Amino acid sequence: xxxxxxxxxxxxxxxxxxxxxxxxxxxxxxxxxxxxxxxxxxxxxxxxxxxxxxxxxxxxxxxxxxxxxxxxxxxxxxxxxxxxxxxxxxxxxxxxxxxxxxxxxxxxxxxxxxxxxxxxxxxxxxxxxxxxxxxxxxxxxxxxxxxxxxx
Ligand SMILES: CC(C)(COP(=O)(O)OP(=O)(O)OC[C@H]1O[C@@H](n2cnc3c(N)ncnc32)[C@H](O)[C@@H]1OP(=O)(O)O)[C@@H](O)C(=O)NCCC(=O)NCCS
Numbered sequence: 001x002x003x004x005x006x007x008x009x010x011x012x013x014x015x016x017x018x019x020x021x022x023x024x025x026x027x028x029x030x031x032x033x034x035x036x037x038x039x040x041x042x043x044x045x046x047x048x049x050x051x052x053x054x055x056x057x058x059x060x061x062x063x064x065x066x067x068x069x070x071x072x073x074x075x076x077x078x079x080x081x082x083x084x085x086x087x088x089x090x091x092x093x094x095x096x097x098x099x100x101x102x103x104x105x106x107x108x109x110x111x112x113x114x115x116x117x118x119x120x121x122x123x124x125x126x127x128x129x130x131x132x133x134x135x136x137x138x139x140x141x142x143x144x145x146x147x148x149x150x151x
Pocket of ligand 1: 059088
Protein backbone atom coordinates (compact mmCIF):
# COMPACT_ATOMS: atom_id res chain seq x y z
CA UNK A 1 0.00 0.00 0.00
CA UNK A 2 1.24 3.49 -0.91
CA UNK A 3 0.92 6.83 0.86
CA UNK A 4 -0.26 10.08 -0.73
CA UNK A 5 3.10 11.72 -0.06
CA UNK A 6 4.88 9.09 -2.20
CA UNK A 7 2.82 9.91 -5.28
CA UNK A 8 4.34 12.22 -7.91
CA UNK A 9 3.39 15.90 -7.96
CA UNK A 10 3.22 17.83 -11.22
CA UNK A 11 4.06 21.52 -11.72
CA UNK A 12 3.35 23.50 -14.89
CA UNK A 13 4.07 27.16 -15.66
CA UNK A 14 2.29 29.47 -18.09
CA UNK A 15 3.04 32.97 -19.30
CA UNK A 16 -0.24 34.92 -19.24
CA UNK A 17 -0.55 36.42 -22.74
CA UNK A 18 -3.13 38.61 -24.46
CA UNK A 19 -4.81 35.54 -25.98
CA UNK A 20 -5.56 34.31 -22.41
CA UNK A 21 -7.37 37.46 -21.23
CA UNK A 22 -11.02 38.32 -20.58
CA UNK A 23 -12.88 41.58 -21.33
CA UNK A 24 -11.35 43.12 -18.16
CA UNK A 25 -7.86 42.57 -19.54
CA UNK A 26 -7.00 39.94 -16.88
CA UNK A 27 -6.71 36.14 -17.05
CA UNK A 28 -9.94 34.55 -18.34
CA UNK A 29 -11.57 32.08 -15.90
CA UNK A 30 -12.12 29.53 -18.68
CA UNK A 31 -8.40 29.59 -19.47
CA UNK A 32 -7.51 29.12 -15.80
CA UNK A 33 -9.98 26.21 -15.59
CA UNK A 34 -8.36 24.57 -18.63
CA UNK A 35 -4.90 24.84 -17.07
CA UNK A 36 -6.23 23.44 -13.76
CA UNK A 37 -7.77 20.43 -15.55
CA UNK A 38 -4.55 19.89 -17.54
CA UNK A 39 -2.34 19.81 -14.45
CA UNK A 40 -4.92 17.63 -12.69
CA UNK A 41 -4.87 15.17 -15.57
CA UNK A 42 -1.05 15.00 -15.70
CA UNK A 43 -0.91 14.48 -11.91
CA UNK A 44 -3.56 11.74 -11.96
CA UNK A 45 -1.89 9.97 -14.87
CA UNK A 46 1.56 10.16 -13.25
CA UNK A 47 0.11 8.55 -10.11
CA UNK A 48 -1.66 5.75 -11.98
CA UNK A 49 0.95 5.36 -14.76
CA UNK A 50 -1.90 4.44 -17.06
CA UNK A 51 -2.77 4.87 -20.72
CA UNK A 52 -4.20 8.41 -21.11
CA UNK A 53 -7.26 6.94 -22.83
CA UNK A 54 -8.16 5.26 -19.52
CA UNK A 55 -8.77 8.54 -17.65
CA UNK A 56 -11.77 10.86 -17.85
CA UNK A 57 -12.57 13.96 -15.84
CA UNK A 58 -15.79 13.56 -13.86
CA UNK A 59 -15.68 16.69 -11.73
CA UNK A 60 -14.07 20.11 -11.56
CA UNK A 61 -14.90 21.41 -8.11
CA UNK A 62 -14.27 23.95 -5.39
CA UNK A 63 -12.51 26.31 -7.77
CA UNK A 64 -12.22 29.83 -6.37
CA UNK A 65 -10.83 32.85 -8.18
CA UNK A 66 -9.51 35.05 -5.37
CA UNK A 67 -7.31 37.50 -7.23
CA UNK A 68 -7.15 38.52 -10.84
CA UNK A 69 -3.99 37.75 -12.79
CA UNK A 70 -2.60 40.47 -15.10
CA UNK A 71 -1.07 39.92 -18.51
CA UNK A 72 2.67 39.23 -18.46
CA UNK A 73 2.61 37.28 -15.17
CA UNK A 74 4.06 33.79 -14.90
CA UNK A 75 1.51 31.47 -13.34
CA UNK A 76 2.68 28.28 -11.64
CA UNK A 77 0.19 25.44 -11.12
CA UNK A 78 0.95 22.61 -8.71
CA UNK A 79 -1.05 19.38 -8.65
CA UNK A 80 -1.05 16.74 -5.91
CA UNK A 81 -3.29 13.75 -5.32
CA UNK A 82 -5.50 14.25 -2.25
CA UNK A 83 -7.92 11.32 -2.48
CA UNK A 84 -7.77 7.86 -4.01
CA UNK A 85 -10.87 5.70 -4.31
CA UNK A 86 -11.49 2.37 -6.07
CA UNK A 87 -11.93 3.79 -9.57
CA UNK A 88 -11.44 7.52 -8.95
CA UNK A 89 -8.67 9.85 -7.95
CA UNK A 90 -8.91 13.53 -6.89
CA UNK A 91 -6.20 16.11 -7.38
CA UNK A 92 -5.77 19.46 -5.62
CA UNK A 93 -4.39 22.20 -7.87
CA UNK A 94 -3.02 25.46 -6.50
CA UNK A 95 -2.12 28.29 -8.89
CA UNK A 96 0.25 31.02 -7.76
CA UNK A 97 2.39 33.72 -9.32
CA UNK A 98 6.07 32.91 -9.76
CA UNK A 99 6.90 35.85 -7.47
CA UNK A 100 3.90 35.33 -5.20
CA UNK A 101 3.97 37.74 -2.23
CA UNK A 102 4.22 35.83 1.09
CA UNK A 103 0.93 35.68 2.99
CA UNK A 104 -1.19 36.64 -0.03
CA UNK A 105 -3.95 34.19 -1.03
CA UNK A 106 -3.32 32.08 -4.13
CA UNK A 107 -5.18 33.43 -7.19
CA UNK A 108 -6.87 30.03 -7.63
CA UNK A 109 -7.21 26.69 -5.88
CA UNK A 110 -9.46 23.82 -6.82
CA UNK A 111 -9.96 20.09 -7.22
CA UNK A 112 -10.28 17.85 -10.24
CA UNK A 113 -11.57 14.28 -10.04
CA UNK A 114 -10.83 11.63 -12.64
CA UNK A 115 -12.24 8.15 -13.15
CA UNK A 116 -10.34 5.19 -14.59
CA UNK A 117 -12.41 3.65 -17.36
CA UNK A 118 -12.48 0.66 -19.63
CA UNK A 119 -14.88 0.62 -22.57
CA UNK A 120 -16.52 3.74 -21.19
CA UNK A 121 -17.22 2.29 -17.72
CA UNK A 122 -15.59 2.99 -14.37
CA UNK A 123 -13.08 0.24 -13.55
CA UNK A 124 -10.67 -0.19 -10.60
CA UNK A 125 -7.37 1.60 -11.19
CA UNK A 126 -5.47 -0.68 -8.82
CA UNK A 127 -3.77 2.10 -6.83
CA UNK A 128 -4.05 1.33 -3.14
CA UNK A 129 -3.44 4.30 -0.83
CA UNK A 130 -3.94 4.43 2.93
CA UNK A 131 -6.01 7.41 4.11
CA UNK A 132 -3.69 9.91 5.81
CA UNK A 133 -3.99 9.85 9.59
CA UNK A 134 -3.90 13.55 10.40
CA UNK A 135 -3.16 17.12 9.37
CA UNK A 136 -3.93 18.96 6.13
CA UNK A 137 -3.77 15.74 4.09
CA UNK A 138 -6.46 14.14 6.25
CA UNK A 139 -8.60 17.32 6.07
CA UNK A 140 -8.50 17.31 2.26
CA UNK A 141 -9.19 13.55 2.05
CA UNK A 142 -12.31 13.98 4.24
CA UNK A 143 -13.33 17.11 2.32
CA UNK A 144 -13.48 15.12 -0.94
CA UNK A 145 -15.57 12.39 0.72
CA UNK A 146 -17.95 14.96 2.23
CA UNK A 147 -18.38 16.68 -1.16
CA UNK A 148 -19.28 13.36 -2.80
CA UNK A 149 -22.13 12.84 -0.34
CA UNK A 150 -23.63 16.13 -1.56
CA UNK A 151 -23.37 15.46 -5.29
C1 LIG B 1 -16.80 8.58 -15.72
C2 LIG B 1 -18.08 7.76 -15.90
C3 LIG B 1 -17.81 6.59 -16.83
C4 LIG B 1 -18.44 7.25 -14.50
O1 LIG B 1 -19.63 6.55 -14.60
P1 LIG B 1 -20.56 6.33 -13.33
O2 LIG B 1 -21.51 5.26 -13.63
O3 LIG B 1 -21.05 7.67 -12.87
O4 LIG B 1 -19.51 5.78 -12.30
P2 LIG B 1 -19.72 5.35 -10.81
O5 LIG B 1 -21.00 5.82 -10.23
O6 LIG B 1 -19.38 3.89 -10.77
O7 LIG B 1 -18.56 6.19 -10.09
C5 LIG B 1 -17.20 5.98 -10.41
C6 LIG B 1 -16.35 6.72 -9.41
O8 LIG B 1 -16.55 8.12 -9.57
C7 LIG B 1 -17.00 8.69 -8.36
N1 LIG B 1 -17.99 9.69 -8.73
C8 LIG B 1 -19.16 9.49 -9.37
N2 LIG B 1 -19.77 10.67 -9.59
C9 LIG B 1 -18.94 11.62 -9.09
C10 LIG B 1 -19.00 13.03 -9.02
N3 LIG B 1 -20.03 13.72 -9.51
N4 LIG B 1 -17.98 13.69 -8.43
C11 LIG B 1 -16.93 13.03 -7.94
N5 LIG B 1 -16.80 11.68 -7.98
C12 LIG B 1 -17.80 11.00 -8.54
C13 LIG B 1 -17.62 7.55 -7.56
O9 LIG B 1 -17.59 7.84 -6.17
C14 LIG B 1 -16.69 6.42 -7.95
O10 LIG B 1 -15.47 6.55 -7.26
P3 LIG B 1 -14.75 5.29 -6.48
O11 LIG B 1 -14.90 4.07 -7.37
O12 LIG B 1 -13.33 5.70 -6.39
O13 LIG B 1 -15.43 5.16 -5.19
C15 LIG B 1 -19.26 8.62 -16.49
O14 LIG B 1 -19.72 9.50 -15.45
C16 LIG B 1 -18.84 9.45 -17.70
O15 LIG B 1 -18.62 8.90 -18.77
N6 LIG B 1 -18.76 10.77 -17.55
C17 LIG B 1 -18.34 11.66 -18.65
C18 LIG B 1 -16.81 11.87 -18.59
C19 LIG B 1 -16.37 12.90 -19.62
O16 LIG B 1 -16.79 12.87 -20.77
N7 LIG B 1 -15.49 13.79 -19.20
C20 LIG B 1 -15.07 14.91 -20.03
C21 LIG B 1 -15.91 16.08 -19.63
S1 LIG B 1 -16.18 17.21 -20.95
